Amino acid sequence: MRGLRASRARVPAALADAGLVAVATGDAWLAVWDTSWSAVALAGLACAALTLRRHLPFVVVLLTVPGTLVADLVVAPLAALFALAERSRDRRLLAACAVLVAAASAAPWPWHDPESRDRTWTLIQFVYTLAGTAAPVLLGQLVQVRRDLSQRLAEIEEAREHERALHAQAVLARERAQLAREMHDVVSHQVSLIAVQAGALQVAAKDTEARQAARTIRSLSVSTLDELRNMVTLLRASGGRATELTPQPTLADIRRLVATSGIDAELTGRLPDAISTPAQRAIYRTVQEALTNVRKHAPGAGATVELWRDGDDVGVTITNSRPTRPSLPLPGSQQGLVGLRERSEILHGTFSSGPTSDGGYRVSTRIPAQPK
Template identity: 40%
Template sequence: MVTHTLTTGQSGEVVEKVTLARNRFASLDRIVKIHKHPVARGPVLDGFAVLLSALEVWLRISPQTQTYSIVLSGVACAAVMFRRRWPFLVFLVTVPGYFAGAAQIAGMIALGTLARRKQWMWQTMVAGGLAWTCAYVQWPLDRFFNLSWRAHIFNGIYGILYAGLPIALGLLMALRVELSDRLAALAASKEREQALHEQTIRAAERASLAREMHDVVSHQVTLIAMQAGALVVSAQDDESREAANTIRQLSKRTLDELRDLVGVLRSGAVDDDVHPGLEELPQLLRNAEVPVTMVEQEVPDPVPQAVSRAAYRTVQEALTNINKHAHGAHATIRMFPCGSALIVEVVNDRPAKEPAGAVSLPSGGHGLMGVRERTVLLGGTFHAGHTPEGGFRLCVTYPIEN
């Protein structure tokens, strides 16, 4: 039996060979990791686009190619490096190389990037028309005019493919990014709704516990204190009178502690985490993903913490629903006191028409239910419904006095 001892370097080589033997796509995995790297992804893709465009030019040029054609093609290939920053300008720079040169791939890459960034805006329409023209019209022009009618038809069809495929790919990539963003927003909204629903359940349990403590325990302790007081008066000896007085004092102290505990349970001050209130409302409006206007904001001072948190959650949930179900609609917020109550009203106008291909996302329905349950627990009123103009109105009233 023969044994061999491997050094550190040899063992590393053996491990690498075994890994490559087990995974024939290990090198492809490295490329995928580089592609997903947030810093290296952009330069790597830009460099690959430039190399691919230059390879096409190098393969298509011949000794008979004019110098200006080579120069225009080289400029088009170099301009691809800046397609992310100035997509429409870069496409215009690639048009001469696309038309009179050999840089068709450079023009198609620039057109796809423009469609991804601008989607169906006028820049994409103009660029699509120019791409079709470059693919249909032959250079030099005398060769184009000598083509037969069949060749003109084929060139027109090829022009549609050359212009349509990059635009379709760009729009598909833009739709994929938009769908990912909206799914991420939906997941975050689901988590927030679930957290609010759990907080509402905990608040209901605390309110039930507070009622039981107030109606049952406090009543029993009050009876004990009353009986101890009567015993103090009717006791014949000092020892019994002192014991009864001690029971009466302990009962009164227990009642005071029960009142404090019931107040804490009903105020919701035993939440597990810190919740934002009306003082964080300006930051919420600044970070909102919908256009919003605060028409009226008059908040009395002081406002109970439970009401402050509930009002904040009401505005937050309303803005979330507008972003999900009325994307692009404008929101108007009014917050003002009315007697001994604070009124919070959020109204959005009729949403804009959804663009073609837009994804309609589902809703769990827990958001407004959590707002309504929190409002009922605080003794307020809740109203939500559509407006005659086609929008939606959420109006909640919270009592601000005990």
């Protein structure tokens, strides 16, 4: 199956169109070779229109209807219905096109006033033809769903890889932080005691060799303390992302957060750098959580991050547009939004979130610029 998909991907679009038009032309020739020139022209139009099925599938369906009405065409109308069903999500339109093609195929031509017996057979033929036209519609919808599912699975796998990388970095950061604390609290303390005891021995010793040995021990202890401090600094700085031992994010980090969010996001507005550190951290976490939710629950949507100031209050509003692709039902506990609301209330601010009128979502936080 994988080899078949790879071979289909390697076939040029122009060659595939030419092959389909050739098959449709052969089918049309068998249907119209002994009819009028008008029927031949309409059948030819239906076959030629298949070259536009990738860009104008609905128009192609309409162009195949006249040829289907005057001749018993099979390939052209079914291929047009499949192309439309593969690209359109409007099921009412698909049903209407399937009925239209079935009616054109079943209707007698040239038109005359049929007897009751003929009407019955026309109705029976319409029902059977409708079943035939439903097949490419269902197949096209299946191909569309499979394509969407493959895309979502790829996105989910990418998100999982990202989460695994973040988890590995967090574990590594915690281990380095614990090692740094142990080195600082235990090893450095003990080496400091050695240096103090060596200094006391250097002062109290009467023997020249003993004083020289104490001086050497004290010098080595001080040098070891300097090396330990450097190692602790390196461990604290090598965690990758922010940990409890590294500086917390501020307003200066929001631009980089928006740029690396993985979605089409725009940052507008500006806030003064003089606002309190807790307020800066709350605004950063609000933007981070909102963009994460857009990536998870609104695939293909764009977002706008607006920083603003209103009197003594500052805030941020994140608004995303309507998703362009259907999203799979991913698990979510809403704890991220609850945490943002609690953080805002602790800082005597307000938090709001909810859907917009155009199918998007909006998250907003208002916080006093300085603590009350």
